[in-house]
Amino acid sequence: MMESQWLLSLGGGMLAGLSALILMLFNGRVAGISGILAGAMQYKTPWRVLFLLALTLGWATMPAFDALPGWPVVLLAGLLVGIGTRLGNGCTSGHGICGMGRLSTRSVVATLTFMGMGVATVFFTHHMF
Amino acid sequence: MKLLTSVFAGLLFGLGMALSGMMDPARVTGFLDLAGAWDPSLAFVMGGALAVFMPGYFLLVKPRRLSLLGEPMARVPAPVLDRRLIGGAALFGIGWGLVGICPGPALSLISSGQPMILLFIGAMAAGILLVDKVWNRVLEKARQHRIA
Numbered sequence: 001m002m003e004s005q006w007l008l009s010l011g012g013g014m015l016a017g018l019s020a021l022i023l024m025l026f027n028g029r030v031a032g033i034s035g036i037l038a039g040a041m042q043y044k045t046p047w048r049v050l051f052l053l054a055l056t057l058g059w060a061t062m063p064a065f066d067a068l069p070g071w072p073v074v075l076l077a078g079l080l081v082g083i084g085t086r087l088g089n090g091c092t093s094g095h096g097i098c099g100m101g102r103l104s105t106r107s108v109v110a111t112l113t114f115m116g117m118g119v120a121t122v123f124f125t126h127h128m129f
Numbered sequence: 130m131k132l133l134t135s136v137f138a139g140l141l142f143g144l145g146m147a148l149s150g151m152m153d154p155a156r157v158t159g160f161l162d163l164a165g166a167w168d169p170s171l172a173f174v175m176g177g178a179l180a181v182f183m184p185g186y187f188l189l190v191k192p193r194r195l196s197l198l199g200e201p202m203a204r205v206p207a208p209v210l211d212r213r214l215i216g217g218a219a220l221f222g223i224g225w226g227l228v229g230i231c232p233g234p235a236l237s238l239i240s241s242g243q244p245m246i247l248l249f250i251g252a253m254a255a256g257i258l259l260v261d262k263v264w265n266r267v268l269e270k271a272r273q274h275r276i277a
Contacts (some may be wrong), residue, residue, distance in 0.1 A: 082256020
């Protein structure tokens, strides 16, 4: 069970990496989801909307969420993710895959920062309170 | 053609998210929970993604001036480490740690119709708008004011 999860994670990651490579190689675009969403909201060209629609379609076979906190926390988290990725110019995909993949110093620093803050936040919410 | 590759890339990305476990918030927080029952398997998501993207980037993308479909390659930002980058990444990390959802999985999860996911996406969109429409404009006004 453990091993198959690692393999699924590896395979899923490879598909995401392939997606990012295809988008950059064919279209010259960065597969950063927060950036694509922000661009789609200021609708300029249809590619971002189509990419996001394709992203959302069809993969509804996800596990049940039993671990989501109450709505005020979800609201706050969503706001922080929106503000943070906009100010910091990227999220797990843009910095973590595309930026780190081209060895960008900015993206390595950003990825270490959000991973570190993620770890610190989970430490506080799971072990302090 | 450009739109077709966008759709294909979106489908691949969504499938990758679904397989990888990134759409399961409990596993994401388990991955970030170094002090608890740490589940390191999600490290393989980034590992797998980089194993494909990095060699592809250096061998196929970097030597090109235009993409295969003749589009200009995305501009690479100047290598400046500023407060905006680090502060933004820190805020994102806090939000990510609070619920275990980042933007890609959040949008992939929209089809679940879960009210909490919709709330998260709505709040995320509001945060994006707040920076793009309010924060950036205030900064721009202040900059113009200084110049004038």
